[in-house]
Amino acid sequence: MKVSSAAQVTRLLAIAAMAIAGQKGIVTGAPGNQPRWSSSRQQSAKSSTSAPQYEIFDIGLLQAGDSFSHGFGVSPGGMAVGRSVRADGSQAFTWTLASGIVGLPNLAGRAYAVANSANDNGTVVGTASKALFNADALPVMWQNGSVSQLPLPPGQTIGDANSVNASGAAVGSANVQSKQRGVIYSGGSGSIITLTTATGCYFITALGINDFGRIVGRGADPNNAARNVGMVYDTGQPMAFEVGALPGMNGAIAYGVSNSGFVVGASTMDAGGGLPYIWSDQGGIVAIPLASDTSEGAAQAVNSKGQVVGTDAGTFAIPFLYDGTTTWRLADLIPPNSGWDLSTNTSSSALGIS
Template sequence: MRLTTKLITLTRALALSISTTAIAADPPRFEMLDLCDISGTLSGVPYHINNDGTVTGIADFDGTGDFQGVVWVGGTQAIQLSTLPGEHASVGAATSEAGLPVGTSYIIEEKYGRWYFYPTAVLWDGLVPVSLQDLVTSGPPDLELDEALAVNNHGVIIGAARDTVLERGRAFRLDVNTGELIDLGTLGGNSARPDAMNDNGIIVGQAWTAGGQNHAFRWENGSMTDLGTFGGRDSRATDVSESGRIVGGAQSTTSPELAVLWDVDGSMINLGTLGGNQSNANGISDDGAIVGFSTDSINYAHAFFYEDGTMWNLIDLIPPNQGWAGRANALGINDAQQVTGTMYRQDLGDRPFVATRVHLTIEPPVPGQAGTVNTINLTGATPGSSVYLVHGRNAALTAIPGCVGAPIHIADPQLAGKAQADEKGNAVVQGYVSNKASGKTLRLQAFERSICKVSNVVIHEF
């Protein structure tokens, strides 16, 4: 498709007096990518997405239902995370921006009609699994490192351990640069389990209290703080931003769990639900966008996206007619507001996805036929900026040079045209579409490289 560009020039005929009445913000919008479609895996669960867009989790590679650890890289390939020698299964938990995956390798045995799982915390050095136990040079001698759950960009790993003397679950912190191992302690009870950590060393998770409750905690510089509940028994902290804002879930006297934000000023904010009685927050970006799951009024589970005091059902923020049916859980978000999780897709079951926040809007080509001139309108750009239109046949995540976390959702995108936005942020691309495109389906998407904004994807058959 060869297109030429034309700048829309709009003139203002009247000077309008505009009131300062507040107008509700437009809903955010996302473009969906099914990770199974572009990686060859048959199903999977993504647990973490880093700021490069790398997704870590588990996947079924051969259709047997036996899941292995996986790193989905660049939205184009799935790399299997191997087990330690002689072991049977693996789980990928997270990958740092430096490309260091961490997780767990398992021995699986059947005894007396029951299956037993024996975990070992690992990192993958050049995709070769290394037991974290072998990296310890100092610290408690009785801790057996079972699961690696998160890693920051300083080479610090947190996870779940077992005290081999007391037979209790513990939370550990291991600095792989020095080999120093730390037991994070508890809130007065017997055990603890961490969930997330930021680059400033703040660790959050869940720990038992002396009274037998399981409460969310914040750990920093050797001190563990109880984050409390909404008046119920238990709570849990699942993620922490670089600024120290913490999210998770907490029980109230009437709800089994409600999504919560523990802000840096110490306040505890109930994020609400999508109409049901249960929700939980799983991730937070540096600018405060939060994701998780919530039930609706008929107790159906949905993924949510929360921003500026509003909780949105993610299914309402994505393109229709792609088979996504709603049953979902948003499990992580990065600082570019790429969301990962699982969502039911018609005829395919629960599928792992990446949803990329879009800021520009392109309309379908008009008249949308081959052998004639077509027009594509764009809105939402920065006034005066250059915007680019690309096209391609297949879906993938293709990085825009210099833009981290704002990829094009097209494999091998080809430049179709360039335009300059007018003073209202509108632009138009016009061009002749060859008869050779007749009957072919193309994916169209625009981007503004100067501030790393992308548009929705239009899928059109000419």
């Protein structure tokens, strides 16, 4: 579905959708300025505030024979990234309102690629692998139409890249399972993030980095291997710290960070289902209200205004937008009869917001 004027669109949400309308990645755009902020626990998507309205855009496929596409992230300026999947591989792409979908070259020897993050300079990072589910994965960066492998830390042979900031510093992980560790790629080298929290918790994987060097991700607790640790590290500081946990939970995962310092993710009890949260330096960890008819969820991304997207779960997966006060089902914010099913299937999810 198209809008009459691209200039009307002021922010974008990247939505990974293997939905009923053709299994293609989508992006939605919202015209105008919309409501924001604050919090409490479970509520329905009812409010005296008017619901923001979004247009929906089909990212499409890179090649006519491709099976489906996924959108995995969006830059602050609105460049969406993801992958287009075909029978013998997958190809990373960028998408903008002005240019549409543009394919990125695959790394030699790796038939599968996915773009996970982009900055507004057009630098894109992701993963190149030998199979759809990241076999023998390598972290990669695309700049000016060319792809290159990011340098892994010494002694490491596999890894990934999950996020990149405006200066081109990227974060991800190296190795797998019990040996997996968070990594920062900067200055032509890859380095394990060795700083820990005061209690010794360490990064398993780094999932986000903002333009000021705040890194977030998932950590491990050496004193409780079952517990998730929502890790935060401000580059240049002597120690990392954790976001804490919501009432009734004992840990968290930190999936996203904004340039204003907000952190979002899921707070969990060990490896069980989680509840979405937003964390700030001023307010600490605060629960994001669940969408109606759901019992758990995770916040995946946040912008500098504190608007959050993620996915709640009940019988089906429910992609949501949290504006700081109200949690909205994305399915309720797009034009009716648009042909997209975001609320009665199990594979829709909202992964990025600019």
